[in-house]
Amino acid sequence: MIRCEKCEKRVPLRVYLWRLRPFTLICPVCQAMLVAGGRAKRIFWVTCLGGGVLSGIAAIYARHSLGWNHMEALSLIAVGGVIGGIAASVLGWKFSDYRQKVQS
Numbered sequence: 001m002i003r004c005e006k007c008e009k010r011v012p013l014r015v016y017l018w019r020l021r022p023f024t025l026i027c028p029v030c031q032a033m034l035v036a037g038g039r040a041k042r043i044f045w046v047t048c049l050g051g052g053v054l055s056g057i058a059a060i061y062a063r064h065s066l067g068w069n070h071m072e073a074l075s076l077i078a079v080g081g082v083i084g085g086i087a088a089s090v091l092g093w094k095f096s097d098y099r100q101k102v103q104s
Contacts, residue, residue: 002025002034002096002098004027004029004030004032004034004100005032005034005099005100006027006030006032006100007027007029007030007032009027009028009029009030011025011027011028011034011098012028013090015028023035023036023040023041023044024036024101025098032100032101033100033101034098034099034100034101035098035099035100035101036092036096036097036098037096037097037098037099038097039095039096039097040092040096040097040098043088043091043092043095043096044088044089044092045088046088047084047085047087047088047091047092048081048084048085048088049084050084051080051081051083051084051085051087051088052077052080052081052084054080054084055076055077055079055080055081055083055084056077056080058076058080059073059074059076059077059080060073062076
Protein backbone atom coordinates (compact mmCIF):
# COMPACT_ATOMS: atom_id res chain seq x y z
CA MET A 1 0.00 0.00 0.00
CA ILE A 2 1.18 3.46 -0.77
CA ARG A 3 2.01 5.70 2.16
CA CYS A 4 2.83 9.37 1.90
CA GLU A 5 6.26 10.14 3.33
CA LYS A 6 5.17 13.61 4.43
CA CYS A 7 1.98 12.87 6.41
CA GLU A 8 2.31 9.05 6.82
CA LYS A 9 -1.27 8.50 5.63
CA ARG A 10 -2.21 5.68 3.25
CA VAL A 11 -3.44 6.55 -0.22
CA PRO A 12 -6.76 4.73 -0.82
CA LEU A 13 -7.13 2.39 -3.79
CA ARG A 14 -9.95 4.48 -5.32
CA VAL A 15 -7.68 7.57 -5.44
CA TYR A 16 -4.87 5.48 -6.93
CA LEU A 17 -7.09 3.99 -9.65
CA TRP A 18 -8.60 7.31 -10.80
CA ARG A 19 -5.35 9.12 -11.57
CA LEU A 20 -4.52 10.14 -15.14
CA ARG A 21 -0.74 9.76 -15.02
CA PRO A 22 0.40 6.28 -13.94
CA PHE A 23 3.70 7.29 -12.36
CA THR A 24 2.70 10.38 -10.36
CA LEU A 25 0.20 10.64 -7.55
CA ILE A 26 -1.07 13.44 -5.30
CA CYS A 27 -1.61 12.66 -1.62
CA PRO A 28 -5.28 13.37 -0.81
CA VAL A 29 -4.43 14.59 2.71
CA CYS A 30 -1.35 16.85 2.40
CA GLN A 31 -1.29 17.38 -1.41
CA ALA A 32 2.34 16.21 -1.69
CA MET A 33 3.34 14.89 -5.11
CA LEU A 34 4.50 11.28 -5.05
CA VAL A 35 6.47 9.77 -7.93
CA ALA A 36 6.92 6.11 -8.77
CA GLY A 37 10.18 4.33 -8.16
CA GLY A 38 11.71 1.61 -10.29
CA ARG A 39 9.73 -1.23 -8.74
CA ALA A 40 6.39 0.49 -9.42
CA LYS A 41 7.29 1.03 -13.08
CA ARG A 42 8.44 -2.56 -13.52
CA ILE A 43 5.24 -3.93 -11.93
CA PHE A 44 3.11 -1.75 -14.20
CA TRP A 45 4.83 -2.65 -17.47
CA VAL A 46 5.34 -6.36 -16.77
CA THR A 47 1.69 -6.82 -15.78
CA CYS A 48 0.36 -4.85 -18.77
CA LEU A 49 2.61 -6.70 -21.21
CA GLY A 50 1.78 -10.03 -19.58
CA GLY A 51 -1.94 -9.38 -19.99
CA GLY A 52 -1.40 -8.39 -23.62
CA VAL A 53 0.69 -11.48 -24.38
CA LEU A 54 -1.77 -13.87 -22.72
CA SER A 55 -4.73 -12.32 -24.51
CA GLY A 56 -2.76 -12.44 -27.78
CA ILE A 57 -2.17 -16.16 -27.33
CA ALA A 58 -5.87 -16.65 -26.56
CA ALA A 59 -6.79 -14.60 -29.65
CA ILE A 60 -4.54 -16.71 -31.89
CA TYR A 61 -6.12 -19.86 -30.50
CA ALA A 62 -9.63 -18.45 -30.98
CA ARG A 63 -8.84 -17.34 -34.53
CA HIS A 64 -7.45 -20.66 -35.70
CA SER A 65 -9.34 -23.21 -33.62
CA LEU A 66 -12.71 -21.56 -33.02
CA GLY A 67 -13.02 -19.74 -36.34
CA TRP A 68 -13.26 -16.19 -35.00
CA ASN A 69 -12.81 -13.33 -37.46
CA HIS A 70 -10.09 -10.68 -37.14
CA MET A 71 -12.27 -8.13 -35.32
CA GLU A 72 -13.26 -10.59 -32.60
CA ALA A 73 -9.63 -11.60 -32.05
CA LEU A 74 -8.46 -7.97 -31.88
CA SER A 75 -11.27 -7.18 -29.43
CA LEU A 76 -10.04 -10.00 -27.21
CA ILE A 77 -6.51 -8.55 -27.26
CA ALA A 78 -7.88 -5.10 -26.33
CA VAL A 79 -9.94 -6.51 -23.46
CA GLY A 80 -6.91 -8.46 -22.23
CA GLY A 81 -4.80 -5.30 -22.27
CA VAL A 82 -7.42 -3.45 -20.20
CA ILE A 83 -7.64 -6.31 -17.71
CA GLY A 84 -3.83 -6.34 -17.53
CA GLY A 85 -3.86 -2.59 -16.89
CA ILE A 86 -6.35 -2.97 -14.04
CA ALA A 87 -4.29 -5.80 -12.55
CA ALA A 88 -1.17 -3.64 -12.90
CA SER A 89 -2.88 -0.83 -11.02
CA VAL A 90 -3.97 -3.04 -8.15
CA LEU A 91 -0.58 -4.73 -7.88
CA GLY A 92 1.15 -1.38 -8.17
CA TRP A 93 -0.96 0.02 -5.33
CA LYS A 94 -0.17 -2.95 -3.14
CA PHE A 95 3.57 -3.38 -3.79
CA SER A 96 4.93 -0.17 -5.31
CA ASP A 97 7.52 2.28 -4.03
CA TYR A 98 6.20 5.82 -4.43
CA ARG A 99 8.37 8.57 -2.94
CA GLN A 100 7.79 12.27 -2.37
CA LYS A 101 9.03 14.41 -5.23
CA VAL A 102 11.69 16.88 -4.17
CA GLN A 103 11.12 20.34 -5.64
CA SER A 104 14.30 21.84 -7.09
